[in-house]
Amino acid sequence: MIHLTIDDKSIEVPAGTTVLEAARQLDIDIPTLCYDSRLKPYGACRLCIVEIAGFPKPVTSCTTPAADNMVVRTNSALLHRLRKTTIELLLSDHPNDCMVCVRSGDCTLQELAYLYDVRENRFSGGMRDHNRPDANPFIQRDQNKCVMCGLCVRVCEEVQGVGAIGYSNRGFEAKVCPPFEKDLNCEFCGQCVSVCPTGALSGKMWAGQPRQEGVKLTDSTCTYCGCGCNITLHSHGDRLIRVSSKKTSHNRGWLCVKGRFGYDFVNRGDRLTTPLIRREKGGALEPASWDEAVQFVVTRMAGIKEKHGPDALAGLASARCTNEENYLFQKFFRSVIGTNNIDHCARY
């Protein structure tokens, strides 16, 4: 174990722990833009700088391994000034777009500008213009808002194993884009969108939907495959407007395209909204009241049971529906109708 002191608090950590991780264990808040605990450290944004006794200059805590007897300071007038300058530089060519940006209120850059009180910009200069429309249906790229943290490139490579995006150009003209600046053509998992700290990457389906006001968050489980990813449903009134996932979930916040972007079936206009009955064989399905529908089901099923016995009836339950529904459904067939003719469709 390694013993070190951070802001006068001492802590023991296993070898290989970075100074940033040690500080987080002590609940000390160090600002970061390019760090994500699920990815390898990168050291690009320089916001996580700290002072270490014996070191000539501040160093980035996310890439510095903790060493025995280190004495670390995470806050000082110098560090504050350096961080503020970094933020000012980032904002100097950032479109002043927060009013209409989909990430407003949920943007690391905006929060840092607020915390470090960056109002006017000493470095204002040319704005980049990288924007070109990307025709893919899921991911909105707004590269003028990119801070080159590299999180999207790294998650796509390290976690998703796809490598659909990379860097092109250097310095002021640098940007993140798919190879040869084509439209994205990838797995559309949206991992990159979920790690982007600014409005540079967002969901196309999120555009124009409420951001904070009236938005309700509900933790739930994905309805698609057996991975059972934990998701958070963002809803406004009776509409689903976004799906996200928490880092702390068993799926670590990662989702696939179906779980992240495949939610709009719920609010489709062709949902069934009223019971339907075929009043005579060969006739059409017509709207009916619930009472009429329930009565019809009970009468017809009871009639079949009476005439042909309970085994002339069967139920097919659903591998898509809840445990509680499935439990009650099979109980209905077994205990009320009196048959074991009950199965579900997907026997795998």
Place this chain on the structure above:
Amino acid sequence: MAGLAAKFGSGAMTNSVAEIAENDALLVIGSNTTENHPIIGLRMKEAVAKGARLIVADPRRIPLVKFATLWLRQKPGTDAVLLNAIMHVILEEGLEDRDFITRRTEAFEEFEASLAPFTAEFGAEATGVPAEDIRKAARIFGSAVNAGIYYAMGITQHSMGTNNVHAVGNLAMLTGNVGKRAAGVNPLRGQNNVQGACDMGCLPNVYPGYQSVAIPGMQQKFEAAWGGTLSGKPGLPATEMTGAMLAGSLKGMYVFGENPALSDPNTSHSLKAFKNLEFLVVQDIFLTETAELADVVLPGSSFAEKNGTFTSSERRIQRVRQAIASPGEARNDLAIIDQIYRSFAAGSVAEYRLPDAAAVFEEAASLWPEIAGVNYQRLDKDSICWPCPAPDHPGTPFLFKAMFSREGGRALFTAVPQVLSDELPDEQYPFVLTTGRELFHYHTGTMTRRSAGLNAVAPEAFVEINPVDADGLGVHSGESLRVTSRRGMIDLKARVSGIVPPQVVFIPFHYREAAANLLTNDAMDPVCRIMEAKVCAVRIEKNMS
């Protein structure tokens, strides 16, 4: 999962998903994991990044092949022979775990004898995989400390699916890779709550918790809990229901949240069967192909409109929570079933009410000891993997640590003979058709094809065909092909690709306008009654019309 239950006493994934990253070796067979179980796929990639060796056995060059140490391209339908040959080499080279075999298994001698003919050369002949690769696979798997096996419909949806599952289990037992961390035999469940539907007793032969309807003690237990008398006669499995509908012995059906008219193999057959019913009720959120045939359609709720639980592939019970209200007069599914239940019992329409999902779960938990420790208070804090027999039990990431759930506590070796697919290619139908899923769609597409984005990136059905065969037919990507089997015919666009080997074509089954299941075979596995949806023989022609 009859195969696994017979060997171990339970048919679920033996190990949890997080443990995958700790595997030294992985064998993925019959599972296109990155497309069908993407997040489980991420754990596999993580294991590889940490240095694990990955063996992929699949006729198609699935995306996971890119991460594999070794890719075995067996001919469709020869999985069990491939596994037998791998095990033959493991024994030949002394890579088996004798200690595990002695302490924890039974019937090894007969099994060992049954492997004698399956030499690497014999395996190569039958499967098309080079003998040297079979040996390599045996060495990789046999020498790993922690080796896990992952499989899905690709090996179970065959007329010999149960045999395949037995073979997979044998391999884990032979090498001592079950009953410990970061190993095991892991069937990946297709739909979100297949595990839960089975757990809750939506199976014709067992009550909730796999308690057999044919055991009088179980019957009495459930009669005491539910009241009334229960039938001790096992019911019809879904795949036999079609025949019973056609024969007229099955007259009324209640289909809840599924679309069997499109998802069943040999669809034209099953459509005819549903039309033959005297009475059909369908409860769903869309007017599916099955609902269109119904006498009554009950509008239910989507997952975002209800409270309850799903159980994932790794036996993890998790909360589903209501976020929004259902549209129009659509109602909560649990309440619909509850009202019909009470109305049927009373003989007249009972008052509508919303039952408490937590109480329904509690009732199920009181009848199945393996989840006796699970309740909504706990689930609201964190999900739990069953078995969880007591309120202070943390849940179980991997099964069979001390013993197997079979009588006697040992795992059973099973000899697996070579069985041929029910329908092999011949002169008239020279191609092998396999079906499956693609990343952007799910099942019959009821939900995903209504998602604007998903439908935009994957708008239409296609048939994957090898460049060699495409050349032979003079067809290019995007041109229309007619695919004909003994049961039906569909037209769809060609996608010329080396993903499939020559003489094999692949069609995803999500598309109603070109339903792959019109072609597939409804020959059944004799034990677990799964249709042979994976392999059938077809003829391919350039579509001139």
